[in-house]
Amino acid sequence: MSGILDIIISIRVPERWMCFLNLMFIHQRVTYVGLAAAIAIHDGAIKSLDEPIRNYLMTYDSSILNNTTIRHLVTRTMGLQFQGDGVLRRFEAGTSFEGKRPEILAAIIKNATGKTVAELINKRVFEPLGITETEWRTAGKESLVCDINDPNSYPTLRLESDEGSDRNLYVSARDLALWGNFHLNKGYFQGQQILPKELFDNLTSVLTPSSLPSHLPRLGSFWWKQDKNVKNSEMGSDLPEGSYQILGASGCSCTVIPKHKAVVVRMTNSLWTFGGKNGFDYISDIQRFGNLACSALNQYSNVAQW
Numbered sequence: 001m002s003g004i005l006d007i008i009i010s011i012r013v014p015e016r017w018m019c020f021l022n023l024m025f026i027h028q029r030v031t032y033v034g035l036a037a038a039i040a041i042h043d044g045a046i047k048s049l050d051e052p053i054r055n056y057l058m059t060y061d062s063s064i065l066n067n068t069t070i071r072h073l074v075t076r077t078m079g080l081q082f083q084g085d086g087v088l089r090r091f092e093a094g095t096s097f098e099g100k101r102p103e104i105l106a107a108i109i110k111n112a113t114g115k116t117v118a119e120l121i122n123k124r125v126f127e128p129l130g131i132t133e134t135e136w137r138t139a140g141k142e143s144l145v146c147d148i149n150d151p152n153s154y155p156t157l158r159l160e161s162d163e164g165s166d167r168n169l170y171v172s173a174r175d176l177a178l179w180g181n182f183h184l185n186k187g188y189f190q191g192q193q194i195l196p197k198e199l200f201d202n203l204t205s206v207l208t209p210s211s212l213p214s215h216l217p218r219l220g221s222f223w224w225k226q227d228k229n230v231k232n233s234e235m236g237s238d239l240p241e242g243s244y245q246i247l248g249a250s251g252c253s254c255t256v257i258p259k260h261k262a263v264v265v266r267m268t269n270s271l272w273t274f275g276g277k278n279g280f281d282y283i284s285d286i287q288r289f290g291n292l293a294c295s296a297l298n299q300y301s302n303v304a305q306w
Contacts, residue, residue: 029169031179031246033102034074034221036109036117038199039124045112046070049207053078056108060087068093073105075208075219094209097216106165116163128194129182133172136162144170147250148270155269173267180254180263183223183244204244204256220244223256232283236290247286249274255290260301264293 040046046056053073054065064087065080072078072093079091082104090098106117113120118136126134137144138161146155160166171179183204187195203221212218217234218227223244226235234247240259247253251268266289273280 029165029167029248030100030102030222032121032169033105033109033117033165034203034223035125036120037070037074037105038203038221039120039195040109040113042196042199043113046108049074049202053104053108056111057104059085064089066093070105070108071207071209073101073108074221075212076100076217076222077209077212094211095213097212100222102222103165106163110163117165118163124195125182128192129178129189131175131178133175134179135170136160136166137168137170138162145269148272150272173265176252176254176267177263177265180256180265184256184258184261184263222246234283234286236287236292236294238291238294240294243290245286245290251282251285253286253289255293257294257297260297262293262297264290 037046041048049071050069052065053068053070054060054062057065060082066089068078068080076098077094077096078098078101079089079093079096080101081088081090082101109120110116125131137157140157144157146157148155158166158168160168162168182189182194183200186197186200187193188197204223204225205220206218206225206227207220208218214229215231217230218225223246224234226239226241226243226245227233228237228241235243235245239245239255239257242259243255243257245253245255250271251266251273253264253266255264256262257264272278273282273285
């Protein structure tokens, strides 16, 4: 069984020192919603990735939703703009790339299963894995790390619904690494197959429709996949094919590198630098981090072989 990156020395610290960072905004929290959707598909509550989303979103104009599918939703190629109870078509599904909409997928999951994302993930993943340092927070507590929006203003906490689709998912570095490791090992944990292997084969494969132009990102179920043809990719160019990654607005990231049987996690809390704000190139920053991790792993592999 593959393990969490063992090139990094693990230091046990008192539990009172353990802190939890917010995996808000782009990609981080959405993979939890993506796994819940995969569970719903496996259980038969949702027919397939290629089922039209209009089957579950009855309050929206079905003529605008048209043939947009769950595949388009998890690969960020829907072409839809949701505004309250209305929806607009921005581009034809599968032809361009857009922001993520995990709350739409969460609504589909709830309509299909009668359960929230948090209920599914807690029961099917967190409990079997013994994950206790990940939660959707509705109230503050001492161990939560605030987000830095501006160095000249007060830091903030994001507190929202506990249903599992909002931007209030807080997690420790240890649990984020375990989340990546659960995907790396395809649902296998401590001698047990917690979730079916084929579910993870699908989640972490390229699911993006072939109609998307080749220079745009390729995704699994919200995970960014390594593809050297993609321009402005969040993935470092040195990361091998087969690698996949999630990146949060505050700089937290989880990179899974199957070639090295490794998971690399980064935890930061600055929103001051996200999206190119204040002259900071966050894309180059995460690319450099991925390349640095790859370099360290290559050195480690060479030493181990020698």
